[in-house]
Amino acid sequence: MLLRNLLLLPLALVVAHPAPADISVDLDKARDEFLTPPHSLSIRAVGDLGAGAFGGDGAGKSRITAVQHLLGAKGHPVGVDGLWGPESSGAVTAFQGGAGLSADGIPGPATLGALVDQISQGSTGGVVSAAQVLLAVEADGDFGPATNTATTTFQSGKGLTADGIIGRDTWTALFSTSAPPKSLPPNDPPAKDPPSKSTPKAVLAGAARLLTDDELKSLRDPGRYAAAAYCKPEGWNDWSCHKCVNGPPFTKFYARGGGGFIPEWYVIGNGASVVVGIRGSEGLTWVDNFVAYLKPVSKSPDWFPGGQDLSLHGGFYDSFSIIIPAITLAVKVALSENKGQILVSGHSQGAALATLVATSLQARLDATVTLRAFSPPRQGNPAWAKYVDATLGNRVWRLTNNNDMVTNLPLMGMGYRHTSGEVWRTIDGQWILCYGQESPWCGMGKDAVPRGIESHTGPFPPNIMMGCGGEK
Template sequence: MLSFILVFFFLALVEQGFSSPLSPRDNATTPLTDADIQSRDLISIAAFAAAAYCVRAGQWNCGDACEKIPDTQLVFTIGDNAATPDVYVAYSQSRNQIIVGHEGTDPSEILSVENDLQFSPTPLLTVLNVAGTPDGVEVHNGFQTAWVQTSTLVLGAVKQLQAQVPDASVLVTGHSLGAAISLLDAIFLKQQLPSNTSIQVVGFGRPRVGNPVFANWVDTMFGDKNTFVVSRDDPVPHVPLLAQGFQHASGEVWIKDNTTILACDGQENPNCSDSIGVLDAATGVSDHTGPYFGVNMGHASCANLAITTIISGTKTETTTAAVVTAPFSTTLSLRVTSTPSNIPINNEKSGALGLSAGFVVSVLVSAVAGVVLVL
């Protein structure tokens, strides 16, 4: 199976070489020092992303990653690690920050893999297509479908936390599929939370999420508070393809090798990960899990380390749990509901949602499209 994937990656990157983004690119890069990495807080944020793989039944067992974020309180979890990828909401007292972490694709869970295949750009759901949204924004249908399953649940948990720590900032992060979902989640939170809320989104191994209009919209909305980190020759950030109508927003940080890390100006900077050769990409699948600043992604990084659970819920379930640590009040009660009446979900433009299919297979289909275009 791996050999087939590598062949398809090779063909996809051949096609990629004949494509170019639909807006001007900036070629400038800036080498990042260890001090720069620390000032951008990328090590701790990578640990928060890695932790999303380790949330099960309200337990956070994230091995070495937990040691980098020791005072974090797990507030809310949901997901079945399959059709609904795991997501957590947590609070860090030392950072005074609410963290939303989204799990990535686990190839061992077939439904999780199936969440990514529907790769054609599609209009935004009504819930995201609010006043002020530019005309023509389109996103990956599979990513949007996976995101909407937990979006309002996450919003409810964040709002409850924010009511108790109103000056806290918000960090949304994830890896792989989780990085794509985290970008959509950050947009949703930006739309729904008070306008003075500081929201940062950082993705690791993020695939392309939307079309050029979407990429420009993200740049306008987040500026330098959107970052996506690419590990070496990881091919995942290069799918879906530019030729299929997808484009990254700005904010790339490329871990080129063990000694060189670059901050990349503009969208689809040709001097960053877009410059990798097809042979490197074909053998770079293992780079997708990292390491990212010393942090590895995936379930293999999890261990038996527990962290206090404040709220844990599943769809249509009401849960109340005692809070054992300041600054929270005595109890929090969260009504977990998938479709609150005050937030419309359906997409009037594109109709009802069906279950999308799979990120690994998405790469294969992208590659086949590449062969057709090249020929």
């Protein structure tokens, strides 16, 4: 009866789409720089084989260098300098004309697909050099043992078959990042914890592991940031809200937006990283049966480059589409003054939107994005869950508190699926990291029936309750 009543709550999330409000002066000053870059830095590779803009340095420069090596391997040699100019664009146009492609000078998905070849240990030449550049190893054009090791490490980190063969899927992942991830994704389990009488059944079955004390402590700041998103927005500007002053500090406030029917959000810098906090809804209106349909993701603009057959909760995607342009701009400005680390945090509906935002930022920006999603509902179809896993790897933690029914909505029978990275609080109060997607050992389990929402707001480690506390 409770679920039925929730599903019949009135539509509120997507009734109106007001523009995000209250963008700070820092964004106004930087708008031209970040929204209208020079033409030579605006080349994009999107779709089956691409991710983000070809920038002039960092990962962008690596992608350009790789394309220049590929052009040379296909008989259109250019200077390999990591800079995109008329020579490189002209070589792409010439290659496209000979390959029967649209000759626009832009190395898009079809062009990249024609430029790359399958390579493995023993291969040589410019195609190998391109892969080596993207793997961040010496680009000597010789696929030897060192390149093979780098390839298998990269494949493992991206959830691909670690066979050392660079085929289409591996090329796609390589053009989506500039270096191998530092650690494995959450569905690659480490050694089992030693059992004890209190060890959860999921751990004994090899389906999960206990969180360490340090990992539990690391959740304090993300939890505070998510809780602070519920405070009055004016309290964010000087970090004077109740959860703000009792939580982690920051060095500069960059922007906030939303209001009305659009979830509020903020972007701050704490010196070590950029933090994006997204407010959850006042109620559970997002589960309304009329907005719980799966909506195919638009490719224009392409917020999720390289994604295939992605479908998202209609209400979540509509709200995301409204807030992501301003959030992207604020994050870019903040990154220019903070280290290249981004933390995205939110609770409930805010956690769902945080998942979309974190995945989009990771796919499009040269930075390392970490997601801490507290009590998130499902956001999309299995293709979406797979895309999130491939994009964020083990930097996704979605916290499920005991038998919280919200994390089991919308239902899998409606075509939804959770990502990997579930961190579940057992009935005995232990927090465990569950392997894979929709583990039947953890959370609600794939065949479970929603039972309640009493644990939806916490507590989360170390003892954080969602909501501002002291303010509405």
